[in-house]
Amino acid sequence: MLPVFRLVTFTEPEQYIEACTPFDDSFMNFPLGTLLDSIDPRNATLFVDDEADPSMRIMLAVYNADQLVVSLVKVSAEFAWSLGTPRGIEESLDASEVSSIVALLVQGIVNTTGPTSFDKVIGPRGLVNALVDGWVAFSKENGQTVKPLDPFMISKVAYATQHSLPAPSPAFAQLKIEQAVMNDADALVPFMLDFLAHGPHVPDEERTRSVLRVKIPMRHIWVCRIDNEVAAFGAVGRITPRTIAIRNIYVSPSHRRKGIAEALVRALTRYYLGAKPLGFKGGPLNGPVEGVKEEVNLNVGEEAVERIYKRCGFLLDQEEHNEGKKGWFHSVFRGVEYL
Incomplete structure (x- = not known):
């Protein structure tokens, strides 16, 4: 039997979260995690912009019967659309099914935000490319010239579980890795600006300080100290009931090629997966306040x-x-330009 896809538009974040939680995995971390970050009151100042009502959130989902197939979320005008599909779904779709799904998403975007509202999107490569092409075709049919842009970023998204972790390495056991404190902010600003300079967004010092003022008290920024100085940092986010994303890993140029990046990744991964022993100095005695993740x-x-x-x-x-x-899975971040 051919699938019959249907589009659901959620009006309340709580409804969307309840519907998506059964499908919560790393392949859905972009849309679900971004939405959950945006409704956390501690993050409120980071999701405010001047172009739209900061309370406006668009939450779309395509289903085949009761199976979630694709989700598309927009949390703020300055944030890209986040696209996700539960693990194993993308590769099961043929070209005609993808075309049907994209047509539903395009109509959902138009109905909720208008015919010129689609800008940037991040998510699985094949579906993102299909959505960009679908939006360009829709715009052309309606007399609007839209240019698809080359990707801002191409990457792979991967996950680790307790089963996939290596044993703690003695080589990293003496490194001091701990959650940052506010006194670290001045040292972290240039590190974060350098990290952001290599990404798709133009770094801004005041914005960076705002992020640190929010994320350090949330214990989402970690540092590695060498001789009592900050030598590297890591940041986490997009926290869902079952997953968490390592957002940034950065090592000071003077401390590179010493294994610090690997040590930070190992430390954060073991901590948030609840793996014992942690295998590094300075880790919190208690587990994550967000709960251990799968x-x-x-x-x-x-x-x-x-x-x-x-x-x-x-x-x-x-x-x-x-x-x-x-x-x-392969991920891509791209957008369109209105001519």
Whole structure:
């Protein structure tokens, strides 16, 4: 029987979260995690912009019967649309099914935000490319010239579980890795600006300080100290009931090629997966306030960095141990330009 897809538009975040939680995995971390971050009152100042009502959120989902197939979320005008699909779904779709899904999403975007509201989107490569092409075709049919842009970023998204983790390494046991405190902010600002300079967004010092003022008290920023100075940092976010994303890993140029990036990734992954022993100095005595997660995920765009993450237990180009589940997917961040 051919699938009959239907579009659901959620009006309240709580409804969307309830509907998506049964499908919560690292392949859904973009839309579900971004929405959950946006409704956390501690993050309120980070999701306010001047172009739209900051309370406006668009939450779309395409179903085949009771199976969630694709989800698309927009939390603020300055944030990209976040696209996600539960693990195993994307590769099961044929071209005609993707076309039907994209047509529903395009209509959902138009109905909720208008015919010129689609800008940038991040998510699984095949579906993102299909959505961009679908939006360009829709715009042309309606007399609007829209140019598809080359990707801002191409990466792989992979996750680790307790089963995929390597044993703690004695090589990292003496490194001091701990949650940052506000006194670290001045040291962290130039590190974060340098990290952001290599991404799709223009770094801004005041915005960076605002992020630190919010994220340090939330214990979402971690540092590695060498001789009592901050040598590196890591940041987490997009926290869902079952997953958490490592958002940033950065090592000061003067401390690179010493294994610090690998140590940070190992530390954060073991901590949020509840793996004991932690294998590093300085870790909190208590577990995560967000709860232990089933999967820790991250984005990687460079082959050299992939090798580090594989050593840390991330399932790049692999399947989950004894489960046969795909451990990663291609991701792309792209957009359109209105001419």
